[in-house]
Amino acid sequence: MSVNNHILTAQGITKKFGGITALDNVTIDVHQGKVNVIVGENGAGKSTLMKILSGVYPDYEGDLFVKGEKVNFSNPKEAMKKGIAIIHQELNLIPYLTVTANIFLGREIEDALGMLDFKQMNKLTKSLLQRLDCDIAPTTLVADLRVGQQQQIEIAKALLEDAKVVIMDEPTSAITDTEVENLFKVIANLKKQGVSILYISHKLDELFKIADRFIGLRDGKMVGTIEDISDASKDDLIRLMVGRDLKNLYVKEASPIGEEMLRVENISLPKNREKTEFLVKDVSFSLRKGEVLGIFGLMGAGRTELLETLFGLHPKLMLGKIYIEGEEVKIKSVTDAVNLGMGLVPEDRKEDGLVLQMQICKNVSMASIDQTIKNGFLSKQLEGRLTKNYMSDLKIKASSEKQLSKNLSGGNQQKVVLSKWLATTPKILFLDEPTRGIDVNAKNEIYHLINNLAKNGLGVLVVSSELPEVMAISDRILVMGESRITGEFSQEEANEDAIMNAAIS
Amino acid sequence: MSIKNTLLKFQSIIALLVMCIVLTIMSDKFLTPENGWNIMRQISVNVCISVGMTLVILTRGIDLSVGSILAFSGAVAAGLLKYGVEIPSLNIYIGFTVLGALLAGLSVGGGLGLFNGWMITRFKVPPFVATLAMLTIARGATMLWTGGFPITGLGEHFAFIGTGWFLGIPMPVWITAVVVAIAVVVTKKTKFGRYVYAIGGNESAARLSGLNISKIKIWVYALAGILAAVGGIILTSRLDSAQPNAGFSYELDSIAAVVIGGTSLSGGRGSIMGTVQGALIIGVLNSGLVLLNVSPFWQQIIKGFVILIAVILDRVNHPNEE
Structure with missing residues (x-):
């Protein structure tokens, strides 16, 4: 194989989940001793690629080479043995064990009597942490550490195994600015020691501080690299991320936009009671009858939290005012929100949208069960009729309304969740990433549905991190970044570069 | 549906049938009206408790306090009556009629x-802990x-209830039958019952559908x-006596009946009639082992294995649950 400075090479990697192609013939090289940054939108396939490189997904087409040697990982442990470690977005530490115990978990050092050799392990831990310039005592409980410090423990864990490549998946999404500075020092240190970094992040500003080269992924394909970042600009990077040919399968039909349905003023959601940090900050907007309002933002921008706040999930912390059809309303619980004519199709339909082991009809009637009651008792007939109506309207493919929801495809499950809310005859519908994990055809069906709902006079708020989707379905687009609204575009003004720019600024 | 699936269902x-046939062959005292009513009378208490336990477990909870609550309520009724x-x-001085004492x-x-x-x-006290605390509180209150x-x-009017x-x-069989009938209707035919299943099946989805989770759980x-x-x-009433240590470890028999009856401890799946069958299996087993002169020590061991077998079979039926 090649005798170059490529420590890790992925060649022709293809990965499918069911009918969806997550990665399509992707070839990338990781250069030794450099910070290799992968950029791309949500859903571009970055995380999938990382999971293949680190042995989490053993099934894929294509080949992996470590220093020119062909390798096959059937689990993360094998990848680790070849020197490839991954620091996940969610840290995998055990809170009530010490730093040392965590670092040595599964590879403890024992003395001649078979007892744990704490002295030796603590000493090694200390030297590992010194390599990272980090002064945490090895005997500290992980629970007492800040998130940024915990991340350093994860990195130390990788170094113990003598990692040659450290993969970092959005490492700065959950840590404070000072901790980010610290992390960058650690990365610089690792680079000096010859360790290669494969880094994923959305935050363009920070990327320019640490990157040596960029690799662009888009819709599961490798679209190019920028090898010399000195003459690269932010615009180049944005083009690498989004510059696609817009193949618009879906064309929105205009619907008449009526009076104001929902108005929110200065909605904020503090992270804590002290109100020092915010998940949602001073968000104001209005939504009209028949309007589809898209909210675009990258991960962690506060979009989901905004919907949750409006839907009565954080009544104690919420600040700001909500008006429905011009009247101020107090939403103290989800029940209040539902009674006021709101509905929420959540981001994770399996965790939050459906009771999977229940039949379709029972899920459909869940939020409006009173209409299926006859003479004081639930009527299977009424419930069946209600469900069959939606099954034919929304083209839900199932053997009958009694099929268990868990046996449906993702698109059909999403339609069941939608039916549940339509059965409540809502005025306002919130959709959080309504097409996540759904194949192209079902996506288009959902788009048409959203369009139809608007035409029927609903106010529809759609949160999405897929730019083409937001642009295709929205009458108006709000952009969120770092908990605030950072831009507003009418359908005419909207273009990909401008929206992405607002999202990352 | 294949034969295997039908058998499992x-x-x-x-x-239950196999046990009854085997016991009928092995003992001529098993299949008699007296023994039949005896078993029914004996399990009636467990069935009443287990119906409540089923509701609790369907919401993914547990109630360890039922044995102690049983003792305290019985003692209060008896004490007020007497x-x-x-x-x-x-x-x-306030005297109590039988009805007043019952209420x-x-x-x-x-x-x-x-x-x-x-x-x-x-x-947000975990159900295990909250009801464990109540187990000792109610027992202490009984003492x-x-x-x-x-x-x-306690008088013949009161004794009529149990004897x-x-x-x-x-x-007792009448009372239990009424309790079971109401519970079946409530779980299958009312909004409340539906919500109980929904909460156990996916609490988050239930909350996001606007259900008042707290209210339903408190009711349960x-x-x-x-x-x-x-x-x-x-x-x-049956014993004509409120014993301070009555109902000791009844919560365990009750959980056993629910589990043998096919209700999932992870919530959302199960039925009242399943629990009744579970209680019957335990009752028939107890009675049979006594008739066959099996030592009480062995009885306990056998009961333990029956619980394990029931759960293993349930696993085979529902392989994908956690």
Whole structure:
């Protein structure tokens, strides 16, 4: 194989989940001793690629080479043995064990009597942490550490195994600015020691501080690299991320936009009671009858939290005012929100949208069960009729309304969740990433549905991190970044570069 | 549906039938009307408690306090019936009719259950811990109330509840049948029942559908308390005595009945009729082992293995659950 400075090479990697192609013939090289940054939108396939490189997904087409040697990982442990470690977005530490115990978990050092050799392990831990310039005592409980410090423990864990490549998946999404500075020092240190970094992040500003080269992924394909970042600009990077040919399968039909349905003023959601940090900050907007309002933002921008706040999930912390059809309303619980004519199709339909082991009809009637009651008792007939109506309207493919929801495809499950809310005859519908994990055809069906709902006079708020989707379905687009609204575009003004720019600024 | 699936689906009934056939062959005392009514009378208390336990477990909870609540409610009913309430300083004496004593006993059970539910929903105390605390609280209260001595001599009207017959069927069986019938209708045909399943199946989805989770859970624990009190009254009446240590470890028999009956401890799946079958299996097993002169020590070991087998079979039926 090649005798170059490529420590890790992925060649022709293809990965499918069911009918969806997550990665399509992707070839990338990781250069030794450099910070290799992968950029791309949500859903571009970055995380999938990382999971293949680190042995989490053993099934894929294509080949992996470590220093020119062909390798096959059937689990993360094998990848680790070849020197490839991954620091996940969610840290995998055990809170009530010490730093040392965590670092040595599964590879403890024992003395001649078979007892744990704490002295030796603590000493090694200390030297590992010194390599990272980090002064945490090895005997500290992980629970007492800040998130940024915990991340350093994860990195130390990788170094113990003598990692040659450290993969970092959005490492700065959950840590404070000072901790980010610290992390960058650690990365610089690792680079000096010859360790290669494969880094994923959305935050363009920070990327320019640490990157040596960029690799662009888009819709599961490798679209190019920028090898010399000195003459690269932010615009180049944005083009690498989004510059696609817009193949618009879906064309929105205009619907008449009526009076104001929902108005929110200065909605904020503090992270804590002290109100020092915010998940949602001073968000104001209005939504009209028949309007589809898209909210675009990258991960962690506060979009989901905004919907949750409006839907009565954080009544104690919420600040700001909500008006429905011009009247101020107090939403103290989800029940209040539902009674006021709101509905929420959540981001994770399996965790939050459906009771999977229940039949379709029972899920459909869940939020409006009173209409299926006859003479004081639930009527299977009424419930069946209600469900069959939606099954034919929304083209839900199932053997009958009694099929268990868990046996449906993702698109059909999403339609069941939608039916549940339509059965409540809502005025306002919130959709959080309504097409996540759904194949192209079902996506288009959902788009048409959203369009139809608007035409029927609903106010529809759609949160999405897929730019083409937001642009295709929205009458108006709000952009969120770092908990605030950072831009507003009418359908005419909207273009990909401008929206992405607002999202990352 | 394949034969294997059918067999698995009706595993409890098949197990019950097999046990009855085997016992009929091995003992001529098993298949007699007296023994039949005996078994029914014996399991009636467990069925009442287990109906409540089923509701609790369907919401992914657990109630360890039912045995103690049973004892306290029975003792309160017995004590009020026998002694009434006397407040010497005000020169007041309140006597209780049988009906008054019964209502008082049921209210105590319901009240303690309500308290469980309040702890669990308002203060987020895990159900295991909240009801474990109530297990000792209610037991202590029973000791205080009775002074550690049985309350006996409760009169023939009260005794009718546990020992009487009506239309050729023992009263405890009537009461249990009514409880079961109501519970079946409630779980299958009412909004409340549907919500119980939904909460156990996916609490987050239920909350996001606008269900008032706390209210439903509080009701479920209150019902479990009331049903424990029903059991307590039947038991006290049958023995004509409120024993301070009555209902000791009944929560375990009750959980066993629910689990053998195919209700999932992870919530959302199961049925009242399953639990009735579970209680019948335990009852028939107990009775059979006694008739066959199996030592009580062995009886316990065998019962333990029956629980394990039931759960393993359930695993085969539902392989994808956690």
